[in-house]
Amino acid sequence: MIERLAILGVGLIGGSVALALKRAGQVRHVVGYGRSRANLDEALALGVIDEIADRPESAVDGADRVLLAVPVGAMAATFAGIADHLAADVLITDAGSTKQNVIAAARAGLGARIARFVPAHPIAGAERSGASAARADLYDGRNVILTPLPENALDDTAAIAGLWQVCGAQVAEMAAAEHDSIFAAVSHLPHLAAFALVDELASRPQAGLFFRHAGSGFRDFTRIAGSSPEMWRDIALANRPALTAELDAYIARLSAYRDALAAGDAGTLMQSFTRASLARSRWQPGDTLEEDE
Amino acid sequence: MIERLAILGVGLIGGSVALALKRAGQVRHVVGYGRSRANLDEALALGVIDEIADRPESAVDGADRVLLAVPVGAMAATFAGIADHLAADVLITDAGSTKQNVIAAARAGLGARIARFVPAHPIAGAERSGASAARADLYDGRNVILTPLPENALDDTAAIAGLWQVCGAQVAEMAAAEHDSIFAAVSHLPHLAAFALVDELASRPQAGLFFRHAGSGFRDFTRIAGSSPEMWRDIALANRPALTAELDAYIARLSAYRDALAAGDAGTLMQSFTRASLARSRWQPGDTLEEDE
Numbered sequence: 001m002i003e004r005l006a007i008l009g010v011g012l013i014g015g016s017v018a019l020a021l022k023r024a025g026q027v028r029h030v031v032g033y034g035r036s037r038a039n040l041d042e043a044l045a046l047g048v049i050d051e052i053a054d055r056p057e058s059a060v061d062g063a064d065r066v067l068l069a070v071p072v073g074a075m076a077a078t079f080a081g082i083a084d085h086l087a088a089d090v091l092i093t094d095a096g097s098t099k100q101n102v103i104a105a106a107r108a109g110l111g112a113r114i115a116r117f118v119p120a121h122p123i124a125g126a127e128r129s130g131a132s133a134a135r136a137d138l139y140d141g142r143n144v145i146l147t148p149l150p151e152n153a154l155d156d157t158a159a160i161a162g163l164w165q166v167c168g169a170q171v172a173e174m175a176a177a178e179h180d181s182i183f184a185a186v187s188h189l190p191h192l193a194a195f196a197l198v199d200e201l202a203s204r205p206q207a208g209l210f211f212r213h214a215g216s217g218f219r220d221f222t223r224i225a226g227s228s229p230e231m232w233r234d235i236a237l238a239n240r241p242a243l244t245a246e247l248d249a250y251i252a253r254l255s256a257y258r259d260a261l262a263a264g265d266a267g268t269l270m271q272s273f274t275r276a277s278l279a280r281s282r283w284q285p286g287d288t289l290e291e292d293e
Numbered sequence: 294m295i296e297r298l299a300i301l302g303v304g305l306i307g308g309s310v311a312l313a314l315k316r317a318g319q320v321r322h323v324v325g326y327g328r329s330r331a332n333l334d335e336a337l338a339l340g341v342i343d344e345i346a347d348r349p350e351s352a353v354d355g356a357d358r359v360l361l362a363v364p365v366g367a368m369a370a371t372f373a374g375i376a377d378h379l380a381a382d383v384l385i386t387d388a389g390s391t392k393q394n395v396i397a398a399a400r401a402g403l404g405a406r407i408a409r410f411v412p413a414h415p416i417a418g419a420e421r422s423g424a425s426a427a428r429a430d431l432y433d434g435r436n437v438i439l440t441p442l443p444e445n446a447l448d449d450t451a452a453i454a455g456l457w458q459v460c461g462a463q464v465a466e467m468a469a470a471e472h473d474s475i476f477a478a479v480s481h482l483p484h485l486a487a488f489a490l491v492d493e494l495a496s497r498p499q500a501g502l503f504f505r506h507a508g509s510g511f512r513d514f515t516r517i518a519g520s521s522p523e524m525w526r527d528i529a530l531a532n533r534p535a536l537t538a539e540l541d542a543y544i545a546r547l548s549a550y551r552d553a554l555a556a557g558d559a560g561t562l563m564q565s566f567t568r569a570s571l572a573r574s575r576w577q578p579g580d581t582l583e584e585d586e
Contacts, residue, residue, distance in 0.1 A: 251548055272488060
């Protein structure tokens with residue numbers, strides 16, 4: 001049983017953790033802090049949180065569990081702000097989509113208390129955002145990836161794994177570098193590729209004509225280009241080394257297509273298209289995560 | 294009323310034209326030719342066609358309308374093969390996804406008879422292929438783009454427009470170059486971009502790990518990478534100049550992202566992501582074509 005849970009960032013992600021823990025009867029009191037007072041008022045009115053904190057440091061005061069569910073670009077300031085106000089036995093987790101960057105921010109902010117932080121990435125999301133979008137079942141059957149630190153005690157990692165499992169999630173562990181490299185490839189790169197295509201076409205004088213003739217292939221390919229620009233700017237910058245490497249590899253492959261096309265090299269195109277088509281057809285999206293952020 | 298319709302390539306696209314014209318009572322006799330005898334036998338058994346031709350030239354013998362629904366890579370040989378066997382009053386149309394290339398093939402094959410050919414691109418498709426997938430309602434409410442030639446008589450263009458309208462389609466006209474440049478941008482480039490991403494990830498040692506963690510963003514972004522490699526090889530080569538230019542523009546934009554990311558230039562990323570997100574959110578896919586090929 002969690003006595004006092006501090007949630008920093010009471011949006012869809014943070015609010016849904018509160019509701020899921022309440023659903024399971026595993027939390028006694030939830031204190032929320034966030035930038036928008038209106039959102040916090042709504043969270044309180046909806047029973048997502050039980051108390052509004054005016055500042056991050058008062059939210060974590062006396063808390064035995066702390067969840068950082070702020071944008072990854074705001075993690076560093078948040079860790080630094082709470083460091084001197086944490087209880088001795090506190091355990092901290094987060095919900096950031098990138099991990100090496102968040103861990104670096106935690107090391108800088110928490111200093112010697114770094115062992116209290118067990119990093120996590122819940123693979124869940126939804127179209128809507130804010131506390132009013134929070135749902136007790138958001139994490140049911142979803143994956144949460146923990147990237148434990150060398151400093152974490154096994155019991156503490158297990159306790160944070162348990163917190164996410166109580167929320168309904170399946171928990172997996174991997175190294176932070178591996179996490180960032182996987183999500184750079186399967187999530188961050190596709191988002192940038194979709195943003196790039198839509199901005200490229202939207203910037204042209206004939207943009208209206210293009211969009212008028214775009215069909216279902218374009219629709220699906222570009223769906224993620226409708227995502228939050230702020231969130232993806234933060235994620236891109238937070239995962240810079242891995243994402244830069246992915247962009248380089250992708251640009252190289254598109255350049256190879258370009259050269260094959262210019263040379264009329266049907267064989268190279270056919271080989272690559274065939275490998276891609278087979279791999280995509282064999283992949284069963286139903287076996288995988290519902291959302292990637 | 295069409296007396297004798299010759300369909301060269303009795304697949305989903307060609308077969309559905311036959312069924313749609315029969316549904317409207319606007320065709321008396323349909324002769325089909327194709328590479329696969331089994332597919333032709335099935336088309337005959339299903340009533341898609343009324344007669345099987347052994348060769349393209351016997352299919353068009355005495356036909357007042359001819360539809361070329363073969364892959365764009367097979368258009369040149371088909372035009373050349375039928376040229377000397379066409380009736381004087383025949384009108385020919387096609388269903389190719391690229392137009393300048395098909396028109397060049399028609400000019401080379403038909404010579405002085407080029408005026409009898411009114412190029413068309415029906416924007417329709419489905420998951421399944423072959424004559425057994427043909428449906429009388431495939432073109433209902435779909436767009437068909439005509440790219441008439443300077444040599445076409447207005448009456449002949451109107452007659453081919455009428456043929457597609459009887460199939461249930463909405464007919465629009467534009468120049469072939471404009472058609473190819475629009476579809477290079479909104480359809481052909483996204484297909485190559487999806488093939489490139491999937492092949493890039495599938496080629497790596499950690500491919501299994503990537504696919505295991507890929508979510509709904511990846512699923513939608515890469516859906517079109519499951520398309521037919523042969524068809525897209527043909528389309529890419531057939532639309533080489535326009536598609537090469539699109540690949541260049543896309544690579545340049547991704548390279549700008551890469552440089553902004555490496556430089557930590559949050560502003561450039563934010564501006565582009567914001568323009569893309571707004572453009573994508575304003576676009577109403579429901580207003581557009583159901584399928585792009």
